[in-house]
Amino acid sequence: MPRQSSSYGGGGTTAFRSVSSLFGGAVHHVARIASRSPIEMVVVVLILSSFCYFYLFNLARTSDIFSGTVTRLYPTSVFASPSDTTFTQLDRGADLTNGLHHHAVKIQLKQMAISDPKQQALDPQIIQQFQHLIKNEIHVPDNTKKQFNVQDLCYHQQDDHCFFENDKTDSSVVLSYAFNATGAYRQHLADLWEHKVATLAPGDLVSLSNTGHQENVFSWLFVVVRNVFLRIKELLDMADNVDIMVILAGYLMMIATFASLFINMRSMGSRYTLATAVIFNGFVSFMLALVTVHALNVDVYPVVLAEAIPFLTVTIGFERSIKLTKRVFQLSKETPIAKQDIHKTVVRAVDSVAASITRDCLMEIVVLTIGAKSGISGLREFCFLSALLLAYDFIAMFTWYTAILTLKLELTRIRAINGSSATVVKKGGAVKNTGYVRRTVVKVLDVSDNEDGKTDNFIIGRLKLLMIAGFIGMHVFKLCSTFQSTNPQVNTTEPSVASILQQLLQQHQSSKQNTLPLIIEVFPPLPFHVAESVRKSIVPEAISQPLSTLFSTAAIYIQHPAISKLLFVALFVSIFLNTYLFKVVRQPKQSEEKQTVAAPAPAAIAPVAAAVPAEKAVTVTKTEAPVVPSDVVRSIDECLSLVKTPEALNDEEVISLVQKGKLAPYALERTLGDFTRAVRVRRSLISRASVTKTLEQSLLPIENYQYEKVFGACCENVIGYMPLPLGIAGPMIIDGIDVHIPMATTEGCLVASAARGCKAINQGGGATTIVTNDMMARGPCLSFPNISQAGECKRWVEHEGNAILTEAFNSTSRFARLQKLKVALAGRLAFVRFSTATGDAMGMNMISKGCEKALSVMQEYFPDMQIISLSGNYCTDKKPAAINWIEGRGKSVVAEAVIPGETVQKVLKTTVVAMCELNINKNLIGSAMAGSVGGFNAQAANLLTAIYLAAGQDPAQNVESSNCITLMEPANNGQDLRISCTMPSIEVGTVGGGTILPPQQAVLDMLGVRGPHPTNPGDNARRLARIICAAVMAGELSLCAALAAGHLVQAHMAHNRANATPAPTPIPGSCIKS
Structure with missing residues (x-):
């Protein structure tokens, strides 16, 4: 048999498959969000991309990527050991954190070049003001308590003064500052300082690294195009x-x-x-x-x-x-x-x-x-x-x-x-x-x-x-060097730079750190011009001035605190309005057609629209209205031609097709493609075919239900849904955890009675539960030609055949694990009871599949065997049977609690002795006199069925699941009451069946047991069985107390008759006041 490929694709290593499987779930959830809200997702991505674009745009404008200088210089690093008298240039990109370089003294040489393009003499006062500014008024980093300036970051000389060099000519000045860059943090601070200097606001001097702020956008774009073209030409010449x-x-x-x-x-x-x-x-x-x-x-x-x-x-x-x-x-x-x-x-x-x-x-x-x-x-x-x-x-x-x-x-x-x-x-x-x-x-x-x-x-x-x-x-292997930049570096052999390096080397060799190597990183000078040198525009003033005024006005409005907020609100209003309009457009458009005269109908039929009162009408889930008016019924032949496009048919035409036998009433969901509409049409059909013809206008709800969950899984021929009141008892402490008990019931006083039992149990410390067995059972009926072969089959199954059948059975599911085989003979008939662990599923379908596989293997050993029935009532399912009481079926659970004597008197309004006496005489002797099997309790089926209905379990299985024996005895020298409930056949699951319906899933979510357990399969189902057994014990305790105190009839008379005159005061011990 060929192996099936994994759901997450083959290929690659196991590690890649496991990682891709891990990512698969995350991708599924993200894609589900994107497909459910596509417009919102598109808007979010557009906003994010806009932020990124403007961030990168501003970054490009404030950098020297598109500056007027064609050739961009890169820093040069030089190295000198303690015995060297000259520097050695290091390769660009060399790692300075390893080996000998790691222990070196590192210095960064920052330079500012000030010039006047007109070759006029520089004003000394402007230079002094600029030096004062960058020395004393620039602090890094921002938004911190401790900030540093040049005095804190510079490389100190022997006289504890900062190293500084000033190279002057008539029309230019180069200011050189040496920074102590030993350590990553100091390097970071030096870079921040240089960036602040490069982006200084314009004054007497203007930084050419920041010219993008002074030029308008169009001038800057012209410069960019020119410089990019020149840069490409230069690179082609050098490559x-x-x-x-x-x-x-x-x-x-x-x-x-x-x-x-x-x-x-x-x-x-x-x-x-x-x-x-x-x-x-x-x-x-x-x-x-x-x-x-x-x-x-x-x-x-x-x-x-x-x-x-x-x-x-x-x-x-x-x-x-x-x-x-x-x-x-x-x-x-x-x-x-x-x-x-x-x-x-x-x-x-x-x-x-x-x-x-x-x-x-x-x-x-x-x-x-x-x-x-x-x-x-x-x-x-x-x-x-x-x-x-x-x-x-x-x-x-x-x-x-x-x-x-x-x-x-x-x-x-x-x-x-x-x-x-x-x-x-x-x-x-x-x-x-x-x-x-x-x-x-x-x-x-x-x-x-x-x-x-x-x-x-x-x-x-x-x-x-x-x-x-x-x-x-x-x-x-250096076969090509496309990504290795060929841009030139700072020339350290120039006299002005070389003299500074030599001074730094001499000072280092005479310092206390002269035993350490020295590394100096020389940065290219930051260009500064006098203000007049940059005040010229490439774009004609007739074009740039109106555009500049327009953009400046827009910038003012955008930055205005009130107007900007209004624009922001207007943006989101527009987004949600467009989302709403798009969802409206998604609904089918009602085309205006000419009203055609319908063929004579065999009988007058009231319109479906008139069947539902206006005040009870609710929006249909998928198709709100048919394309044609509901009062026009076309001929059968014309309707048959439109069956493949059911949106073009109104409900009356669909009803006529079903009445004429052209459509099957059970296949309306597949034909119409709209579950709510199919249910509505089917209900109209059933109503008109009934005697009273009242169903169509009845209060049976139809709208706002997810029928797609029901279709093919829970019910057929659906005509609506039956709401049940859902009550909550508790909370009740079960195995140390507070649990609210959900109960769907129409019996008054039941929830209140269980709540009183929960209160009494909580005052004793809560309930303790154990699971003694977890095995679902299926018992097929097999026939043999004679009793000898039947006996041989029994012997084979109980000995060497056990392992063979177990292997065959377990191969059908990753959760089903055969635990026990029990064979019983009746003449030449053999009944084999398969007992199996089924994980978090109730397991009837799972075990039936395994039984079929095991029986097919058994037939290879016993060719004359005939399978009479896959279920031979030896299971036994949904019928009272002693084998379920003795052997167990599903989850076998025992719950216990100790109730303080004071609680018995004040909450339960009775005594320990009375409770024990009533339990023996009623639950044990009375049930035995009636010949009961597994019915040694007061009302186990009441609590269990209410929880079954609320949690999506099979209510018919309450027959065997309600098997329970309730025991009570004095504890702690007769002062307290010990109660226990033993339920050997609770059949529950948290996957499959009714647990797929949203309301029932909400209840399971509340209990914390929805779906399969993520790590230990079966733990969720076993936890649900524990909760049910503990809740049954609470109901047993409260009911037996009411019987012992004689309050049962009074409580039901007061609270189960809604129209009766209410009692003036609550009855002591009733379900209202405990």
């Missing part, structure tokens, strides 16, 4: 031919990747929207990755970024988005789009591809992380950025893009309902009549899977991994 070929190949592959995306999306029926959404998905991920990289203080240089973009596009690609899109469209074609629940379709598609997509992303991120660990400058930043981009792209795919797919299907559904079918380009249709070259290109770029996408194509994923690994290998 090797191999590097140019690699970059050119990357851009060509990027163009091919974009072309492949549009071609594949077009083949699936989307011309531009989905492909544009995928590109925007990648753009948002790219911006988020850049923001994260900047927040982590990782420098990604512009040259590296420009060279990385094509390789990022090619390696990450769009195959995952195409795969998800294709799967969504495949599932959307399984049923008519007008009948679909778009949310469920999208979530199903995501679940089917999430594992494989997660696996591929994780493997690629691992490879890129390995590359990020390399020490190669440029490659390290590229791999780090790529790994982050992959992670963000993965998240955005199942949030933003999933929401876009949901909106796409919703719009398609609206067109289908309104009768305008969307034009879908079939596979190959877009290139059917084009030239050979175009067909070849499209075929090459098409990444569609074979066999309708049923086989996962691993070749693309493996090829991309090889491309990434090969690309990293090329840089590791």
Whole structure:
């Protein structure tokens, strides 16, 4: 028998499969949120992307990436050992935290270059004011109690003064400051100080690193375009031919990747929207990755970024988005789009591809992380950025893009309902009549899977991994250097710089730290010009002035405290209004048609709409109103032609089709595609066929119920639902935990009585419970030709056949585990009782499946055996039987509590002696006189059935589940009362059956036992059985006390007759006052 593939896809190692399985659940929940609220998700992503865009835009404007200087200088590090008289230049990107460099004294040399482009003499007063400003008025870091200035951060000389050098000429001045950068924190403070100086507000001097603040946006854009063009030209002149070929190949592959995306999306029926959404998905991920990289203080240089973009596009690609899109469209074609629940379709598609997509992303991120660990400058930043981009792209795919797919299907559904079918380009249709070259290109770029996408194509994923690994290998072995920036560094051999370095070296060698090496990092000078030198505009004033005024006015209004809040509120009002309008549009449009004269009907039928009173009408869950007016009934033939589009039929026409035998009344849900409408139509049919014809106008509720949960699982031919009052007794302390007991009942006084029992038990410390057995049973009836073969079968089952049948039985489920086999003979008939643990399920279906498998194996050993019935009443299910009382069935539970004597007198209004005497005479002797089997109790079925109805259990199983013996005896020298309830056959489950219905699930949630237990299968069902047994004990205690005190009849007469005149005062010991 072939092995079935895992639900989370094959391929890859076990570790990757387990991790992808872990991510699968998270992806499912995220996709469910995105598909349920697509507009909200799109708006959130757009707002987030806007913040990222403006953050990066401002970062670019305040940096020197697009500055007027074409060539960007990088810092230079020099090194000198204690015995050296000159410095040695270190390679750029060298690790200064390891080896000898780690213990060196580190100094950062910061420089400010002040000049006048007109070559005029500088005013000394301006220079002095500037020096005073940067020395005394710049403090770092911000928003902290302890701040530092130049005096705190500088490198101190022997006379404890800061090192400072001033290189003057007539038209320029270079100010040099040496900072003590020994330690990461001091380096960080020095960098903050330099950034503050570079971004100083304009005054007499203007920082050229901050010119973006003085120029308007259009002037800045002109400068950017010019500088980028010059920068590209300079890089081409400096680059090797191999590097140019690699970059050119990357851009060509990027163009091919974009072309492949549009071609594949077009083949699936989307011309531009989905492909544009995928590109925007990648753009948002790219911006988020850049923001994260900047927040982590990782420098990604512009040259590296420009060279990385094509390789990022090619390696990450769009195959995952195409795969998800294709799967969504495949599932959307399984049923008519007008009948679909778009949310469920999208979530199903995501679940089917999430594992494989997660696996591929994780493997690629691992490879890129390995590359990020390399020490190669440029490659390290590229791999780090790529790994982050992959992670963000993965998240955005199942949030933003999933929401876009949901909106796409919703719009398609609206067109289908309104009768305008969307034009879908079939596979190959877009290139059917084009030239050979175009067909070849499209075929090459098409990444569609074979066999309708049923086989996962691993070749693309493996090829991309090889491309990434090969690309990293090329840089590791230095076959090319595309990501290694060739920008020049600060020239330390210039006389002005060299003299400063020599002074610092001499001072270091004469200091107390002269035994340590010295490392000096020389930074390029920050350019400053006099204010007049930057006050010129590239754009003509006739154009720039009106635009500048417009943007300035807009900025004023946006920054206004009141107007900005109003705009913010207006934005969210617009968002929610659009959301509401979109949901309204999703409802089918009622087309105005000419009223056609209906064919003569055999009998006049009252309209369905008139059957429901207006004050009781509730909004229908799916289809609010039929397309045609409800008072127009067309001919049978015309209605039959519209059966495949039930939205076009009104309820009266559906009723006429059923009455004529053209539709089956039990199949209305499948035919109409609307569960609430099907229930309403069926109720009208039943009402008109009944004697009283009152059901259609009755108070039996129909609206606001999730019938899709009922269909095919809990009930058939549904005509509504029956509400029951739900009461709560307690809380009651059960095994040290406070538990509220839910009870669905129409018997007055029952909940109040149980509440009194809970109160009495709590005053004694609560109830203690144990589970002694957990085995569901099924007993098939087998027939043999004679008693000899029947006896041989009994012997075989009890000896060597036990292991064989156990193995066969256990193979049918991962939860079902055969615990015991018991065989009984009646002539040539054999009854085999299979007792099995069934996890958190009640287990009848599970054990029946296992029995069928075990019996098929048994027939191989006994060919003459005949299976009379899978259930031979030897189980026994839903019938009183001594075997359930003796052997147990389901959960066997015992509960116990000790009630203080004072509580018995004050709360229960009786005595310990009276309680014990009543229990013996009533529950034990009385039941024995009646020949009861398992009925040695006062009202176990009352409490158990009420909880069964509330918790979604099978109420018919109260027959055997109510088996209970209640025992009472004096405790603590006769002062207190000890009570226990033994229930050997409580049949409950927390999965399957009625537990799938939302109200019942809410009750199980309240008890903390909903669904399967996450770690120990069966614990939730056993906990529910413990709660039931303890609640039964509370009911037994309260009822027996009422009987012993003689209050039972009085309490029921006062509280079970709603129309009776209420008693003037509560009866002592009644269910109202305890």
